[in-house]
Amino acid sequence: MRESNRAFIEEWIVAHVPNRARVLDVGCGDGALLGRLVNEKGVRGTGIELNEENVRTAIQRGLSVHHGDAEEGLDHYADSGFDLVICSLTIQELGHPQRLLREAFRVGKQLIVSFPNFGHWLARWQLGVLGRAPSTPCLPYTWYETPNRHYLTVKDWEEFCESEGWQALDRAFVANGRQIHLFPNLRSEAAIYLLEERK
Amino acid sequence: MSESYPSPPPNSVGMVETKYVELFQDGLELESGVKFGPITVAYETYGTLSPSRDNAVLVCHALSGGAHAAGYLPGQKKPGWWDILIGPGKAFDTNKYFIICSNVLGSCYGTTGPSSIDPSTGKPYALRFPVVTIRDMVNVQARLLDHLGIRQLLCVTGGSMGGMQALQWAAAFPERVKSVIAIATTWRHSAQQIAFNEVARQAIMADPAWNRGDYYGTEGPRMGLAVARMIGHITYLSDIGMEKKFGRRLRNKERYGYDFTSIDFEVESYLRYQGHSFVERFDANSLLYLTKALDYFDLTQGTGSLMEVFAGVKTLFLFITFSSDWLYPPQQLKEVAQAIRRTGGDATYCEINSDYGHDAFLLEHAAQAPLIESFLLRAHRHTLEGDSGEGI
Numbered sequence: 001m002r003e004s005n006r007a008f009i010e011e012w013i014v015a016h017v018p019n020r021a022r023v024l025d026v027g028c029g030d031g032a033l034l035g036r037l038v039n040e041k042g043v044r045g046t047g048i049e050l051n052e053e054n055v056r057t058a059i060q061r062g063l064s065v066h067h068g069d070a071e072e073g074l075d076h077y078a079d080s081g082f083d084l085v086i087c088s089l090t091i092q093e094l095g096h097p098q099r100l101l102r103e104a105f106r107v108g109k110q111l112i113v114s115f116p117n118f119g120h121w122l123a124r125w126q127l128g129v130l131g132r133a134p135s136t137p138c139l140p141y142t143w144y145e146t147p148n149r150h151y152l153t154v155k156d157w158e159e160f161c162e163s164e165g166w167q168a169l170d171r172a173f174v175a176n177g178r179q180i181h182l183f184p185n186l187r188s189e190a191a192i193y194l195l196e197e198r199k
Numbered sequence: 200m201s202e203s204y205p206s207p208p209p210n211s212v213g214m215v216e217t218k219y220v221e222l223f224q225d226g227l228e229l230e231s232g233v234k235f236g237p238i239t240v241a242y243e244t245y246g247t248l249s250p251s252r253d254n255a256v257l258v259c260h261a262l263s264g265g266a267h268a269a270g271y272l273p274g275q276k277k278p279g280w281w282d283i284l285i286g287p288g289k290a291f292d293t294n295k296y297f298i299i300c301s302n303v304l305g306s307c308y309g310t311t312g313p314s315s316i317d318p319s320t321g322k323p324y325a326l327r328f329p330v331v332t333i334r335d336m337v338n339v340q341a342r343l344l345d346h347l348g349i350r351q352l353l354c355v356t357g358g359s360m361g362g363m364q365a366l367q368w369a370a371a372f373p374e375r376v377k378s379v380i381a382i383a384t385t386w387r388h389s390a391q392q393i394a395f396n397e398v399a400r401q402a403i404m405a406d407p408a409w410n411r412g413d414y415y416g417t418e419g420p421r422m423g424l425a426v427a428r429m430i431g432h433i434t435y436l437s438d439i440g441m442e443k444k445f446g447r448r449l450r451n452k453e454r455y456g457y458d459f460t461s462i463d464f465e466v467e468s469y470l471r472y473q474g475h476s477f478v479e480r481f482d483a484n485s486l487l488y489l490t491k492a493l494d495y496f497d498l499t500q501g502t503g504s505l506m507e508v509f510a511g512v513k514t515l516f517l518f519i520t521f522s523s524d525w526l527y528p529p530q531q532l533k534e535v536a537q538a539i540r541r542t543g544g545d546a547t548y549c550e551i552n553s554d555y556g557h558d559a560f561l562l563e564h565a566a567q568a569p570l571i572e573s574f575l576l577r578a579h580r581h582t583l584e585g586d587s588g589e590g591i
Binding site: 052059060061062063065067077081 | 515517533536537538540541542543545546547548549550551552566569570572573574576577580
């Protein structure tokens with residue numbers, strides 16, 4: 001993911017997290033985002049992270065972290081224990097994103113999800129015209145070493161949310177660090193959603 | 200262990216003194232129901248207690264440790280057992296925190312144990328010493344803190360048996376413990392852990408020199424105690440660690456000896472050295488009592504589940520485990536962390552990748568120090584902010 005897109009997503013999340021919310025960051029990395037939320041928003045936050053190096057950095061930031069695999073389940077968190085669960089740039093790498101996202105709605109009231117958009121025109125061009133697996137600045141991996149296991153587009157995601165009964169309270173699309181409004185499925189490199197279960 | 204222990208750094212707490220206090224003149228009611236006292240407690244302190252008494256850290260030692268956790272005692276070349284982490288500018292920074300370490304009930308390093316003199320007979324207690332538990336040890340520490348005028352601890356910490364005491368503290372006195380750092384330990388002894396301890400005890404008790412515990416004034420069960428320690432050391436290492444450290448290397452020879460009198464393998468030499476040097480510094484009966492205390496340890500005894508134990512506990516927890524520790528496998532502390540979170544508590548868990556097995560808790564200091572340091576800062580900040588109350 002481009003740094004500029006990553007930064008956009010981070011700002012968007014910080015802007016959308018209510019002050020003093022209880023937050024779970026699934027795949028929190030080195031805790032940079034969670035640390036900002038704790039410092040700037042006074043959230044009571046905790047994270048899950050698989051990579052030991054990242055976990056250690058996050059603990060050194062003074063964060064509460066669980067070193068483990070989110071896919072083993074979130075059953076060590078109480079029902080509705082969080083106001084918000086963040087799953088940023090993670091779902092495309094998970095084995096069973098549907099299972100995890102449903103779990104996220106068990107432990108949290110709202111969900112922020114961001115993901116790289118595989119519907120971007122460059123990816124389409126590479127696959128559809130050149131006949132090559134996409135490798136773009138946004139998805140800078142060769143087919144044999146990509147950590148991505150799921151290739152979803154904005155359209156796929158919207159359909160999926162609809163079928164799960166999740167509605168978007170807000171959403172944004174980004175390319176090259178700037179927000180996209182027109183033709184997001186074709187032009188955006190990443191998408192971010194704030195979701196809630198439909199009543 | 201001592202062979203790979205790093206050389207003492209310059210930033211030491213310096214010369215220290217072991218202090219002794221007699222507690223429980225009226226007796227302590229033990230978990231077994233027996234009333235026992237008085238109890239002498241050996242302890243050391245490092246750093247200065249703050250005027251608001253909010254910077255006290257209790258360090259709990261493991262099976263063969265003692266109150267001497269840091270600095271140097273007169274006439275001794277080796278510093279305390281956790282000197283690498285306790286001192287000015289170290290993880291347990293003595294410029295900031297007041298560190299207390301006391302020898303556990305039943306041990307042989309100054310606190311009353313089976314080798315202590317029974318005032319009613321003038322002779323060592325031996326097996327007349329009552330069977331004690333981790334809970335009893337913690338009750339003695341709690342009384343020591345009363346004596347020192349410390350109501351609340353910023354942190355209770357320890358590895359292995361010390362970690363069990365730290366967990367027991369949070370379970371028994373949650374309002375007295377702001378935070379816990381438990382390392383390479385478990386919430387209850389498993390069948391495998393009990394099994395190894397039973398073999399160690401049998402090794403001691405099968406030695407004729409043990410004499411049903413009445414061996415004081417004689418050589419005592421030297422071979423039995425050495426074998427017990429050898430078993431312990433096997434469980435402290437890991438398969439891969441042993442392979443790296445010894446492999447099949449022979450000890451000072453080119454080919455097998457084809458006999459039983461000489462030592463063939465390096466690993467045999469290591470175990471014999473560890474076993475025999477332990478005999479010089481530890482009491483066999485204490486090993487019986489302390490392994491029994493480990494085996495009886497089950498945090499959920501009397502409550503049913505870990506979630507019930509930690510329900511409503513506001514203590515912050517840091518759990519550190521090591522990937523190759525098969526004596527106290529990471530999974531056991533992970534279960535504690537998960538139960539705490541499920542009750543709405545705050546638990547941080549980190550599994551450090553290491554080949555050192557259980558010994559890693561004394562060896563992987565570079566990996567642990569930054570985690571401990573930042574966690575303590577967070578716990579201290581939590582205290583200063585008056586604690587917003589709820590955890591995560």
